[in-house]
Amino acid sequence: MTKLPVVYADGTTLSPQEVMMVARGQATVEVSENAWPLIHAARGVVQRIVETGETVYGINTGFGALVKERISQEDLANLQVNLVRSHATGLGENMSVESVRAMMMVRLNSLCKGHSGIHPDCIRQLVLYLNQGIHPVVPRIGSLGASGDLAPLSHLALTLIGEGEVLVDGKNTPTAEVLFDKGLVAVELTAKDGLSLINGTSQMSAFATIAHQELSDLLVLADVILAMSMDARSCSLTPSRAEVHEARPHPGQMLVAQRLRTILSGSSILHDHASCDRVQDPYSFRCAPQVHGAVHESYVRLDEMLRRELNSATDNPLIFPEPSNPGTHEVVSQGNFHGEIVALTCDGMSLALFELGSISERRMDQILDPSRSGLPAFLATNSGLESGLMIVQYVAGSSLAELHGQASPRSAFSTTTSAGQEDHVSMGATSAWNLLTGVKRLSEVLACELLIASEALEHATMASSDHVRGLHELVRTVAPQLTGDRSTSSELMLLSDALRKGGWLARLEAEYGRLPR
Numbered sequence: 182m183t184k185l186p187v188v189y190a191d192g193t194t195l196s197p198q199e200v201m202m203v204a205r206g207q208a209t210v211e212v213s214e215n216a217w218p219l220i221h222a223a224r225g226v227v228q229r230i231v232e233t234g235e236t237v238y239g240i241n242t243g244f245g246a247l248v249k250e251r252i253s254q255e256d257l258a259n260l261q262v263n264l265v266r267s268h269a270t271g272l273g274e275n276m277s278v279e280s281v282r283a284m285m286m287v288r289l290n291s292l293c294k295g296h297s298g299i300h301p302d303c304i305r306q307l308v309l310y311l312n313q314g315i316h317p318v319v320p321r322i323g324s325l326g327a328s329g330d331l332a333p334l335s336h337l338a339l340t341l342i343g344e345g346e347v348l349v350d351g352k353n354t355p356t357a358e359v360l361f362d363k364g365l366v367a368v369e370l371t372a373k374d375g376l377s378l379i380n381g382t383s384q385m386s387a388f389a390t391i392a393h394q395e396l397s398d399l400l401v402l403a404d405v406i407l408a409m410s411m412d413a414r415s416c417s418l419t420p421s422r423a424e425v426h427e428a429r430p431h432p433g434q435m436l437v438a439q440r441l442r443t444i445l446s447g448s449s450i451l452h453d454h455a456s457c458d459r460v461q462d463p464y465s466f467r468c469a470p471q472v473h474g475a476v477h478e479s480y481v482r483l484d485e486m487l488r489r490e491l492n493s494a495t496d497n498p499l500i501f502p503e504p505s506n507p508g509t510h511e512v513v514s515q516g517n518f519h520g521e522i523v524a525l526t527c528d529g530m531s532l533a534l535f536e537l538g539s540i541s542e543r544r545m546d547q548i549l550d551p552s553r554s555g556l557p558a559f560l561a562t563n564s565g566l567e568s569g570l571m572i573v574q575y576v577a578g579s580s581l582a583e584l585h586g587q588a589s590p591r592s593a594f595s596t597t598t599s600a601g602q603e604d605h606v607s608m609g610a611t612s613a614w615n616l617l618t619g620v621k622r623l624s625e626v627l628a629c630e631l632l633i634a635s636e637a638l639e640h641a642t643m644a645s646s647d648h649v650r651g652l653h654e655l656v657r658t659v660a661p662q663l664t665g666d667r668s669t670s671s672e673l674m675l676l677s678d679a680l681r682k683g684g685w686l687a688r689l690e691a692e693y694g695r696l697p698r
Contacts (some may be wrong), residue, residue, distance in 0.1 A: 184210045187209050187211050188209070188211075190289045191215055191293055192291065192492060194295070196488065196491070197491065197648070200283050200387075201390065203311060204282040206314070208447075210286065210421070211303075216293040219294070221348075223500040225299040226511050230509070231254060231257065237498070237509055237512045239497065239514070240534075241253075241254070244597075250485070253544050254644070255306050261370040261371070261373070262342065262370055265342065265375045266339065266344070268335035269345065271322060271333055272320050272321075272322040274321055275320060276384075278316050278348060281317060281387075281393060282390075284337065284383045286387075286496065287382075287386045288337070288490065289308065289311070291496070292304055292394040295494075296500050297373075298377065298500040299377035300371050300376050301591060302369070303341065303370070306557040307340045308602070313363065315356075315359060317337045318348055319333050324610035325614070326382075326521075326606055326611065327516075328380055328603055329497075329518040330382060330383055330610050331379050333610070334378060334380075337379075338378040338694060340356045341367065343357050343366075350369040380495075380496040381496045381518060382493075385610040386490050386523065388610065389490075389527055389617075390491070392613070392616045393483055394619060394683075395681045396530075397682055398687075399624060400477060400537075402627070405444055406468075406634060407473065408648070408649055410466070410633065412450045412451060412545045412638065413634045414466070414637065420470070421438040423435075423438065426438045430455065431475070431478065433475055434471050434474030435470075435474070436477060438474070443694075444649065445645075445649070446646060448645050448648060449644045449645070450643045451646075453643055455617060463553075465547060467687075469540065479533035480589045482526055483529075483530050486522055486523065493519050495517045496515060497515060498512045498514045519606075521592065523612065523613060524591065524592035524607040524609040525592050527591075528591060528593075528616075530586045531612070531616045531619045534616075534620065534623045535584045535585055537623060538577075538580070538627075541577070541627055541629075542581050544634075545577060545629060548560075548633055549574055549676070556640055557569070562665055567665060569666070573669060574633070577626045577630070580625040583622050587618060588688040592609070593610040593663055595608070621681065623682045624677040624678075625673065625677045627677075628674075628676035628678055631656060631680070635656040635660070636662065648693050652685070656676065657675055
């Protein structure tokens with residue numbers, strides 16, 4: 182058996198790609214040796230406060246609006262257990278195993294940064310669950326994105342103490358039964374442990390990380406699909422000349438233009454079209470670098486935000502040990518649990534996805550209309566008797582309509598909770614889930630353009646470039662050339678999944694060369 186690679190939790194270097202390796206069961210997890218001294222130092226501060234009886238929020242007080250309630254030392258463990266139980270109030274469908282594992286990894290890494298004061302046993306339990314494939318049942322809905330993702334993380338924490346349910350063969354099973362069968366024991370919560378487990382931006386970061394991973398290939402493939410549409414409609418590459426974009430040097434715009442030049446290099450169609458009498462192509466082709474490039478820059482912002490957020494301490498209070506000067510000042514109540522940066526970044530990316538879907542749908546219209554494309558109406562084999570790919574544009578419009586709704590910012594809503602103590606929230610988890618849903622809708626729109634462009638390319642009398650022909654061949658493994666009307670629903674869904682889940686881009690680049698990033 183091949184040994185899986187190890188992803189180390191150290192609170193500093195975790196990448197989105199590593200989170201996805203863990204989320205998909207492609208790696209095991211260990212805590213970095215460098216992290217343990219920081220974890221123990223912060224825990225020492227908590228232990229000292231408990232022993233001295235100093236009053237500190239999150240350690241021996243109530244929570245939220247109950248912050249002034251002092252809890253006796255003998256009740257501290259019950260306080261943490263009650264916190265987890267009372268906050269495990271999620272609604273809706275269950276999170277997928279992939280998203281739950283991503284959430285667990287994000288939470289683990291944050292705790293390993295060494296500012297949470299959590300007992301090391303809780304950290305070891307998280308590692309054990311990930312490596313043993315013990316997956317908590319977590320309802321998706323419940324987070325307001327400030328005080329962290331309280332409800333979802335509470336369902337996770339509930340399983341660590343042997344309560345709640347975990348998934349076994351796709352079925353909800355009492356955690357206690359699974360632990361018994363595996364010969365494992367539940368962790369016992371001590372001072373601050375419950376709060377450290379449930380207060381953080383882990384669910385929203387998990388959703389955003391999965392969206393980020395799916396977009397990493399999808400946005401590049403969107404440019405290959407654009408290139409195929411350009412050759413299918415005999416468009417010019419002149420607007421992508423380097424000097425054009427150096428005159429307006431936005432990095433994304435320059436990159437997409439360079440990518441198009443690379444993708445279409447060697448296209449006989451493009452070379453033949455260079456001397457035609459068409460003056461300008463429609464905006465959906467001519468301005469594509471400006472639109473696709475702006476979307477790329479939104480993705481860069483998402484990437485930068487995630488790499489910081491995955492390696493951040495996001496619970497409250499945080500602990501900053503000063504061994505030479507101990508005191509209550511070592512524990513700081515603050516607001517790192519507030520997910521505004523995640524919410525705004527995900528909302529911006531969702532808007533960008535709509536724009537990419539919108540320009541894609543316009544290119545479909547340009548190709549299917551015979552008066553503008555010079556191609557058979559709707560690419561039908563026998564126009565009139567057959568409708569060809571007419572309705573493919575319709576369903577793209579329907580997915581686009583949902584994308585339009587998802588372009589509305591979820592962060593633009595806040596609600597006051599906890600008797601006014603928590604009077605502004607981010608809705609970060611809602612924004613991140615909205616983005617993840619939007620990625621699927623975008624892949625559906627792009628699948629429609631890809632099917633239409635592939636069929637249009639069958640009418641070309643000259644060859645396209647290597648990358649375009651390679652993608653065309655991949656499409657034909659799923660959707661054969663039209664010989665008459667047929668249902669293309671299953672083909673479009675397979676194309677959508679292939680674009681979103683990765684693999685096709687790797688094959689294209691392995692055979693025909695890596696595209697600019």
